[in-house]
Amino acid sequence: MAPPYETSAAGSESPVTVPVVTVDVAAAIDLITSAGHRYVDVRTEEEMNKGHLHNSLNVPFMEKNPLFVEQFSSLVSKEEHVVVGCQSGKRSELACVDLLEAGFKNVKNMGGGYAAWLDTGFPINTPPHTM
Numbered sequence: 001m002a003p004p005y006e007t008s009a010a011g012s013e014s015p016v017t018v019p020v021v022t023v024d025v026a027a028a029i030d031l032i033t034s035a036g037h038r039y040v041d042v043r044t045e046e047e048m049n050k051g052h053l054h055n056s057l058n059v060p061f062m063e064k065n066p067l068f069v070e071q072f073s074s075l076v077s078k079e080e081h082v083v084v085g086c087q088s089g090k091r092s093e094l095a096c097v098d099l100l101e102a103g104f105k106n107v108k109n110m111g112g113g114y115a116a117w118l119d120t121g122f123p124i125n126t127p128p129h130t131m
Contacts, residue, residue, distance in 0.1 A: 018100040020093055022109040025116045028083050031108070037081040040072065042095045043114065047087060051126040053117065061086070061095040068095065069102045078104045085110035085117070 023031065031037040032053070039053050042061035052058070059072045072095075076082055084099070084107055086092040093109045100107060110117070118124065 018097055020096040020100065020109050021107075022089070022093065022111040023083065024111050025120050025122065028085070028108075028110040028117075029120075029122055031081070031083055035081070037083050037108075038076060039083050039085065039110075040076065041114070042068075042084060042086045042092050047114075049127055051118075051124045052114070053085070054123060054125055061091050061098075069098055072099060072104075073102075076104075078102075079106065081106040081108075083108050083110050086113045088115055089113040 028039075032039050039056045041048060041052055041056045041058050043052075043058070044060050044062065045058065048056075048058050057075050059068060059075065061068050065071075082099075082104070084092040084096050086095070089109060089111045090113075092113060096107050096109045112119075
């Protein structure tokens with residue numbers, strides 16, 4: 001489905017972009033732990049296996065994964081409040097655009113992503129080390 005377009009005063013058309021709300025990691029942890037938001041990590045499974053937030057869901061967003069919205073919809077309703085994150089915050093921002101355009105109403109991007117989360121020292125799940 002083609003995105004909606006707006007026409008400028010000069011007559012040229014450009015895609016209408018949906019504004020993404022981005023929160024920092026301090027706000028994200030508050031939303032996740034106190035406000036009942038779910039956390040969806042859009043990193044790859046391989047990235048997730050290196051460590052992830054507690055109780056996070058994983059739906060990889062890999063440069064326009066054609067099944068992303070469908071996979072996300074199988075885990076999260078369009079009305080739920082969700083924080084979306086990735087490694088740095090860029091993929092999750094793109095994922096939020098797709099989700100907002102698909103009708104999800106309450107998605108927020110976690111600015112700085114998992115890397116910023118680690119920098120703050122907030123808790124994570126890490127895989128057990130094997131010898």
